[in-house]
Every structure is written in C-alpha cells, then in structure tokens.
Amino acid sequence: MRIRTLLIALIALCASSLAMAADYYVDITNRTGYTIYYMYVSPGNSKSWEEDVLGNDVLMNGDTQRVTLTGYTNPYFDIRLVDEDEDSYTFWNVDVSTQDIIVTLDHLD
Structure with a gap:
C-alpha cells in the first residue's frame, strides 16, 4: 500500500510540473x-x-518578428538585439504574456 501511495504522489508531481x-x-x-x-x-x-x-x-527596419518560447514556467524574459553596426538594445525582465517590444534608438544600450 505504501508503494502505491508513493507512486500516485510521483505521478501527481510529474503531472503538475507538466x-x-x-x-x-x-x-x-x-x-x-x-x-x-x-x-x-x-x-x-x-x-x-x-x-x-x-x-x-535578419530583422529589417520596419519588420516584426514573432518569437515563440515553448515549455517555460514563467513569462519573464531578457531580450537583447544587435544591429548591423554591432549596437545593442537590451530589455530586461519583459513579461511577454502582456508586452510586445518595439525597438527604437531610444533603447540603445
């Protein structure tokens, strides 16, 4: 009986993780x-x-790229973009479940 209880608990844990x-x-x-x-x-x-x-x-000026993020447990991501001149634009702790990104020169690192 004890093994059965342990097995059920293990299955429940795996199912909740998924x-x-x-x-x-x-x-x-x-x-x-x-x-x-x-x-x-x-x-x-x-x-x-x-x-x-x-x-x-590449992501041309004016274009939009959708990035799909599969199998993560929370929606917070850091996003870094690098342009043709090797300038970077970094966005920290973006909640992708509620926010998209529009990159402008104001975001230059």
Whole structure:
C-alpha cells in the first residue's frame, strides 16, 4: 500500500510540473533605422544568453518578428538585439504574456 501511495504522489508531481510549463510568444518590431542581425531571448533568471533566434535571418527596419518560447514556467524574459553596426538594445525582465517590444534608438544600450 505504501508503494502505491508513493507512486500516485510521483505521478501527481510529474503531472503538475507538466501543467505548469507554458508556451509564450513576443512580437519584436524593429524601428531603429538599422537592420538587426542578432536576437537573443533568455529566461529572466538566466545568467547567460541563449542562442540567436534569428539564425540566418535578419530583422529589417520596419519588420516584426514573432518569437515563440515553448515549455517555460514563467513569462519573464531578457531580450537583447544587435544591429548591423554591432549596437545593442537590451530589455530586461519583459513579461511577454502582456508586452510586445518595439525597438527604437531610444533603447540603445
């Protein structure tokens, strides 16, 4: 009986962990006047940047890119963009469940 109780508790724990993970997305619009070559999005509690989500693509001035974030447990992310002149624009602790990003020269680091 004790093993059965432990097994049920373990299944409930696994199910609750899966239920807490969610998919988020953020739309990022470039209004800098420059082409953005790199876009890094990392969980807000991360100590390093994850891979460039643009890959071989670029984000032209005036364009919008949707970034899908799958399997995370909270909606807070840090976002860093790097343009053609290697200028960076960093947004800290963005709640992507309620906020999209419009990048302008006012956001230049």
